[in-house]
Every structure is written in C-alpha cells, then in structure tokens.
Amino acid sequence: MQHVAQIAWHRAAAPCTAPPRLPPPPRRLLAAPPASRRTKWPNRFYPRRQQPLPEFTGEAEEEGAWGQPEEKRDEMQLWMDRLASVQPTERSVAVAQLLRIEEEGAFAGLVGGSPGADTDEAVPSEAEAEEEPSPGQQRRRQEGDEPWGRGLDPRNKRAVTDLVASVTRWRRRLDYIIEACSGRRMADLDAPLRQILRVGALELIEKQAPSHSVNEHVELAKQVMHKGSAGVANFVLREIVRRQEAGTLPQPPAPTKGTSPEEAAEALAVGASHPTWLVAGWLQQYGPKATMELLRWNNRKPHYAVRLAPELDPAAVCQRLEGMRVMAQPSHYLPREFITVQNNMQALLSSGLISSGKGQVQVSVIVIGSHWKLLNDAAWREGSREALLSSGLISSGKGQVQVSVIVIGSHWKLLNDAAWREGSREALLASGLISSGKGQVQVSVIVIGSHWKLLNDAAWREGSRQALLASGLISSGKGQVQDEAAGLVVALLDPQPGEDLLDACAAPGGKTLFSAARMQGQGSILALDIGRSRLAALRGMAARQQHGAMVSTHAADLRDFAPMLAQRRRQSAVGGEDAQQEVQEAQQGEREAAEAHGSADDQAGDSRSKPWPTQFDRVLLDAPCSGTGVLAKRADLRWRRTPEEVEQMAGLQGQLLAAAASVVKPGGLLVYSTCSLEAVENQQQVSAFLANHPDFSVEPPPAETGIPPKCVSPEGYLLMLPHVHGTDGAFAVRLRRRGDSDGGSGSVAGCHSHALQGQG
Numbered sequence: 001m002q003h004v005a006q007i008a009w010h011r012a013a014a015p016c017t018a019p020p021r022l023p024p025p026p027r028r029l030l031a032a033p034p035a036s037r038r039t040k041w042p043n044r045f046y047p048r049r050q051q052p053l054p055e056f057t058g059e060a061e062e063e064g065a066w067g068q069p070e071e072k073r074d075e076m077q078l079w080m081d082r083l084a085s086v087q088p089t090e091r092s093v094a095v096a097q098l099l100r101i102e103e104e105g106a107f108a109g110l111v112g113g114s115p116g117a118d119t120d121e122a123v124p125s126e127a128e129a130e131e132e133p134s135p136g137q138q139r140r141r142q143e144g145d146e147p148w149g150r151g152l153d154p155r156n157k158r159a160v161t162d163l164v165a166s167v168t169r170w171r172r173r174l175d176y177i178i179e180a181c182s183g184r185r186m187a188d189l190d191a192p193l194r195q196i197l198r199v200g201a202l203e204l205i206e207k208q209a210p211s212h213s214v215n216e217h218v219e220l221a222k223q224v225m226h227k228g229s230a231g232v233a234n235f236v237l238r239e240i241v242r243r244q245e246a247g248t249l250p251q252p253p254a255p256t257k258g259t260s261p262e263e264a265a266e267a268l269a270v271g272a273s274h275p276t277w278l279v280a281g282w283l284q285q286y287g288p289k290a291t292m293e294l295l296r297w298n299n300r301k302p303h304y305a306v307r308l309a310p311e312l313d314p315a316a317v318c319q320r321l322e323g324m325r326v327m328a329q330p331s332h333y334l335p336r337e338f339i340t341v342q343n344n345m346q347a348l349l350s351s352g353l354i355s356s357g358k359g360q361v362q363v364s365v366i367v368i369g370s371h372w373k374l375l376n377d378a379a380w381r382e383g384s385r386e387a388l389l390s391s392g393l394i395s396s397g398k399g400q401v402q403v404s405v406i407v408i409g410s411h412w413k414l415l416n417d418a419a420w421r422e423g424s425r426e427a428l429l430a431s432g433l434i435s436s437g438k439g440q441v442q443v444s445v446i447v448i449g450s451h452w453k454l455l456n457d458a459a460w461r462e463g464s465r466q467a468l469l470a471s472g473l474i475s476s477g478k479g480q481v482q483d484e485a486a487g488l489v490v491a492l493l494d495p496q497p498g499e500d501l502l503d504a505c506a507a508p509g510g511k512t513l514f515s516a517a518r519m520q521g522q523g524s525i526l527a528l529d530i531g532r533s534r535l536a537a538l539r540g541m542a543a544r545q546q547h548g549a550m551v552s553t554h555a556a557d558l559r560d561f562a563p564m565l566a567q568r569r570r571q572s573a574v575g576g577e578d579a580q581q582e583v584q585e586a587q588q589g590e591r592e593a594a595e596a597h598g599s600a601d602d603q604a605g606d607s608r609s610k611p612w613p614t615q616f617d618r619v620l621l622d623a624p625c626s627g628t629g630v631l632a633k634r635a636d637l638r639w640r641r642t643p644e645e646v647e648q649m650a651g652l653q654g655q656l657l658a659a660a661a662s663v664v665k666p667g668g669l670l671v672y673s674t675c676s677l678e679a680v681e682n683q684q685q686v687s688a689f690l691a692n693h694p695d696f697s698v699e700p701p702p703a704e705t706g707i708p709p710k711c712v713s714p715e716g717y718l719l720m721l722p723h724v725h726g727t728d729g730a731f732a733v734r735l736r737r738r739g740d741s742d743g744g745s746g747s748v749a750g751c752h753s754h755a756l757q758g759q760g
C-alpha cells in the first residue's frame with residue numbers, strides 16, 4: 001500500500017459522502033453459539049483489554065493467558081472449522097491466518113509456517129526473539145492440525161503470507177477506509193467478515209485488483225458465514241471500488257498548523273497504520289520529520305542481513321548468491337562478518353546457507369578428493385556418480401561433494417572425514433537410523449561460482465535450479481539471519497578470546513553465537529534464559545556452528561540466578577559450602593535436562609562440567625523489550641503492544657539490569673541492549689541505573705570496537721534508528737564497573753527481594 005502511505009501525508013481529507021444505507025445486519029453464523037456466548041472477544045485494536053494485566057515476566061504468553069473466555073474460544077473454533085471446510089484459496093487461507101493473529105495473538109512470522117515459510121515476509125530472525133509460538137500453536141503444528149493451506153502450491157503460499165503481512169501492517173488504515181465507506185464500526189462486525197473486508201480492501205486499493213474480484217470475497221463470506229454477511233461484503237467492497245474510481249477514497253485528515261498534538265498524532269497514526277500512543281510518543285521523542293520517516297520505514301517490506309561463519313568471505317558469498325539471483329552485498333557496518341540481502345531472501349534461505357535451527361537437525365560431511373562415497377543408493381544406481389565425475393565439476397574445483405544426513409527426532413550422529421574412512425558408513429547403516437525412518441541420507445553438490453548441479457535424483461534429472469532452491473538440501477549452517485544492529489551490539493560488547501562471558505537473556509542465541517565466533521573457541525559463554533525450550537534450540541545451533549564446547553546453557557530467571565551466584569561468592573569467601581552445593585546441583589540438573597534432549601546437547605556440555613564463574617569479565621543483558629525497533633519485520637507487533645506493557649517491561653528491565661550488574665567482575669563490562677526505540681526502556685533505564693550504581697559509568701565505544709561514529713549518540717550510546725541507519729532499531733550501552741571495588745554493586749537485593757528471601 002505504498003501509494004496509500006504517500007497520499008496519507010499530503011492529501012487533505014477527501015469529501016466523504018453520507019454513509020449509504022446498508023443491508024440489514026447479518027444473521028449470525030448458522031451454527032452460532034447461544035446468545036449468552038456471543039460477546040465479542042477482545043479486539044487488539046479497538047477496545048483495550050478489560051482485565052488487569054498479569055505480571056509481566058518476559059516469558060512467552062500462554063494461550064489464553066490474557067483471559068480469552070472459553071466461549072469465545074468456542075466461537076473462534078467454529079469460524080476456523082468453517083474456514084477449514086471450504087476449498088482452500090489464497091484468500092480463505094489468509095483470512096484464517098489473520099483471524100489467528102488478531103484473535104489468538106499468533107504472530108505474523110509464524111502463521112505462515114515459518115521458519116522457512118516461503119516468503120521474505122516470514123524470515124526467522126531475532127525480530128522473533130521476544131516470543132515463541134503459544135503452546136496451542138506449537139501443539140497444532142506438531143499435530144499437523146493447521147488445515148488451511150493444504151493443497152496450495154508454494155507460489156500461492158507465498159502470496160498468502162504476503163497478503164497476511166500487508167493486511168496486518170495496514171490494518172488500521174484499511175479499517176478507517178472500510179468504516180468510512182460502510183458507516184459501521186469494524187468492532188461490530190463478525191470476526192471473519194472483518195478479515196474478508198480487509199483482504200478485499202487491500203487487494204482493491206494496493207494491488208489494483210479488478211472490480212470483479214469482489215465476487216470472490218463475497219462468495220467466501222457466503223460459504224463461511226451466510227448470505228447477510230455476503231451482502232455486507234458486496235456492498236462495502238463495491239463502495240470502495242466506486243469511491244476509488246471517483247477519486248474520493250476516504251483519507252484521514254492531514255495535520256495542519258492549527259491541529260493539536262493529539263489530533264496530529266491520531267491523523268499520522270491512522271494514515272500510516274500505527275497505534276496512536278506509539279506515534280504520540282515518537283513525535284515527542286524524535287519530532288515530526290523523523291517520526292514520519294520511521295513510520296514509512298515500518299511499512300516497507302523488510303530487508304535482511306546474514307552473519308556468516310568466520311571462514312566465509314562475504315564478497316565471495318555475495319558473488320555466489322548472484323548466481324541464485326539473490327542480490328547481496330557485504331554489510332556497511334560489519335563488512336567482514338555480515339552481508340545484507342536486498343531481494344530474494346527466500347532463495348537464500350532455501351539454499352541451505354542458513355540453518356534456522358528451529359527445524360530438523362542436519363549434519364553434513366564434506367568429503368573432498370578421493371575419500372568420498374555416495375550414500376544415496378538411488379542416485380548411485382542411476383549413474384549420477386559417473387555423470388558427476390564426467391562433468392568435470394569436481395576436478396575443476398568448482399564443486400564439492402557433500403554428503404548430508406538429516407536426522408528427524410533427537411538421535412543423530414556426526415560423520416566426519418576420518419570417521420568416514422574408518423567405516424562410519426557401515427556404523428551408520430548398522431545403527432538402524434536410516435532403516436527406522438529417523439534418518440534420511442541425502443547427497444548433494446555445492447558448487448562455487450555460477451555453475452552448479454545437484455546429485456539428488458529428482459533434481460538431477462530435472463537439472464533444475466528451482467529444485468535446488470526448493471530442496472533445502474544443501475544446508476551448511478554457515479549463515480545465520482541476524483540484523484546488523486544486533487551484530488553491532490556484539491561489536492560493542494567486544495568479547496575477547498579467553499574471557500568468561502555471561503549472556504544473561506540469551507535465547508534464541510543470535511548474539512551468543514556471534515560472540516562465540518568472535519572469541520574463536522577460547523573462553524566460556526554461559527547462555528542464560530528463562531525460556532528452557534529456546535535454550536535447547538540454542539544448544540543445537542551452537543553445536544552446528546562448532547561452538548558447542550564453549551557455550552553452556554542454563555534455564556533460570558536472572559533475578560534468581562544472580563543472587564545465587566552472589567551468595568555463593570560470599571559464602572566461599574568465608575568458607576561456606578551450602579551455596580556452592582546449590583550451584584553444583586543446579587548445574588547437574590541442567591546437564592540432566594540437556595542429556596534428556598539427546599546427544600546433540602552433549603556437544604554443548606563440555607564446559608558445564610566445570611563450575612560456573614561467580615563473576616564474569618563481560619555480561620550482556622539483551623533485555624526483553626517492546627520491540628518497537630523491529631516493527632518493519634514484525635507486522636503484528638504494533639497492534640500487540642500497549643503502553644501498559646511498555647511500562648511493565650521497563651520495570652522488569654530495571655530489575656534485570658541490577659541483577660546483571662551484580663555478577664560483573666570489578667573492572668569488567670556490562671552491556672545493556674534492547675531492540676526498542678522507547679526512551680523509557682533505553683536512556684531512562686541507564687540514568688536510573690547509574691543513579692543506583694555509582695561503581696558503574698558509561699564507556700563510549702572504544703575505537704577497537706569498530707563502531708562507526710554515526711551509530712553513536714552524544715551520550716556515548718549505540719543508537720540504531722531504522723529510518724537513519726537502514727537497520728533494525730537498537731539501543732546499547734557499555735557500562736564499565738570500577739576496578740577498585742570488590743563487592744557486588746549492592747542494589748540487586750532491592751530489585752528482586754523475593755529471590756533473596758527465597759535463598760534464605
């Protein structure tokens with residue numbers, strides 16, 4: 001809806017004719033629940049939540065945690081069943097997904113089936129760092145109980161995800177137009193009708209869909225709801241067509257000189273489809289020009305960056321990607337480690353350069369020269385080996401044979417070159433892994449430069465580039481989707497080989513793994529997070545990226561963990577053993593939990609056998625936050641956050657900061673970071689922290705961090721603004737602890753008293 005955004009700023013309100021008479025209100029769903037159950041469940045845009053918010057813990061929302069009453073879930077289920085029963089089309093699937101997002105709090109990146117959903121709009125990244133699918137979503141996905149979308153081909157699925165992201169992004173503006181054209185409040189319409197109207201309006205306005213496309217939306221309303229709803233859909237969408245043709249499509253009033261600040265915020269917010277409270281805050285903090293730029297940024301299609309394994313040369317990777325029609329270039333900010341991707345991110349994801357770590361465990365063996373064998377029997381039989389050899393691909397050095405074993409489930413084994421020579425193939429076959437169906441052997445060829453061929457049977461026969469891209473066969477795990485702003489936070493932290501690092505809010509682990517790469521395998525990283533399941537994924541990723549030996553994980557609330565370490569430190573100073581024992585028990589528990597996740601975790605277990613340090617050279621606190629710096633990538637987030645939540649998060653951040661400070665060695669470094677643009681979560685946190693922690697001071701980024709001056713604020717903070725720097729938004733600060741003090745920074749007790757009381 002770019003042109004909508006453009007006209008939003010400049011046009012005066014188009015004259016809006018009096019709302020026409022509507023057909024009678026729709027009858028409710030045929031199989032509607034009893035009248036007592038028909039109350040509307042909370043709409044995330046219109047009414048605010050009625051019930052007091054539960055205490056914010058930073059943990060992922062539980063399904064229903066926000067108090068969605070049972071009867072509303074039943075009604076939602078009815079709509080879903082209806083949608084699942086119609087012949088799937090892009091529109092019906094989009095409507096189902098939008099319902100899930102609005103009514104259930106699913107988020108736009110995941111409903112499309114990502115990670116790895118077939119669209120640039122659903123790229124897994126740290127924009128998802130704050131949240132994970134609700135237990136209900138996880139269950140449905142595990143059980144394969146997501147009926148929509150079956151029968152759609154990948155291109156249609158891509159279209160669905162784009163549609164869902166666009167409607168989510170433009171929801172408020174679309175609602176404004178629909179309400180103006182219908183004379184009805186969106187909140188008064190049934191949930192599926194709201195979504196059908198939004199999808200229809202978006203297609204007509206943004207995609208210039210022909211007027212007869214209205215028939216399909218009307219038909220969908222008829223199938224899912226009833227004739228009355230179909231009548232409303234028909235009337236409203238045709239009215240939009242009529243006004244669009246007449247050039248009188250409703251526009252929110254543009255702010256003028258006499259407009260009050262509240263009205264200006266409201267008008268901008270409607271025009272750019274954001275919540276008013278967020279825009280009002282930005283107007284105050286950044287002023288009108290920067291706010292408008294930021295709003296435009298948030299409504300653009302996001303672009304992504306990828307962090308490469310240290311052994312890869314960004315320029316060479318970009319050249320290779322060119323052959324896949326992926327336009328990429330070395331990062332402006334971190335040119336030795338990151339590339340930015342301008343288009344076709346999906347092709348890059350499918351290429352297997354990226355291993356999301358959220359799916360199957362995948363182990364690869366690259367076998368070079370004469371020490372390779374093809375495990376893929378079918379390909380072997382069909383003579384692919386000969387074809388490959390005679391192609392000269394290998395002998396010319398343009399191709400490497402890669403044998404991969406994909407193992408589904410928790411059991412996997414790693415074949416390395418030496419082991420291979422010593423008969424691991426036999427061991428693998430004898431293990432029953434393959435015959436049991438838990439493992440799948442695949443053979444592929446990585447080709448450097450623009451020439452490639454795939455040994456895999458089907459693709460080999462087709463010789464198709466598309467097959468390679470779609471196959472996801474070549475999964476080297478050598479790249480990770482990570483924004484440059486997140487990379488710069490690690491550059492600011494500047495972890496050194498041999499140090500002890502605590503990543504205090506580590507999951508899903510983007511910054512942990514970049515830190516590990518920078519530390520070159522020397523030293524230790526303790527990755528702590530309150531979310532146990534996401535730490536398991538982090539361990540898997542660490543193992544795949546060869547950082548398993550230096551990264552250990554622990555699931556705990558930092559506000560409990562830091563006092564435990566502090567107590568242990570105090571007690572060991574006076575010879576006490578209780579706290580020591582407590583820590584050892586916690587470590588043992590963690591080891592057992594890791595082992596229960598299967599052998600992949602053993603890779604990450606080495607350093608766990610050593611006791612954790614009680615203080616660290618560097619501590620990274622990448623705090624849970626509102627995420628307002630990543631709204632371009634998380635289209636739904638703008639509707640999910642509330643001012644109350646931001647306040648609650650700020651409270652939590654203060655407590656976490658105090659806890660993190662208590663485990664920094666004297667002379668050590670604490671880096672506090674968020675992906676928020678809100679002063680209350682950033683600058684104000686730092687001021688409050690410094691007032692309570694006189695032994696810490698702000699240290700502007702030293703030259704050796706390589707942070708470009710244009711990323712540093714006058715106060716010495718790393719400040720990445722999307723509309724200025726072209727990255728995600730991020731805030732980070734280096735807080736140096738004075739070297740002459742030996743105790744903790746003293747105020748952790750006050751910040752989380754129950755933890756200390758619990759420790760006795």
Ligand SMILES: C[S@@+](CC[C@H](N)C(=O)[O-])C[C@H]1O[C@@H](n2cnc3c(N)ncnc32)[C@H](O)[C@@H]1O
Nearest residue numbers: 058505506507508509510511530557558622624
């Ligand atoms: C912004 S995300 C971290 C992203 C991560 N650093 C990365 O780069 O991938 C914030 C994390 O804080 C964790 N968290 C929230 N409250 C916490 C607490 N009280 N103690 C420890 N971790 C917490 C959340 O589970 C979430 O994973």
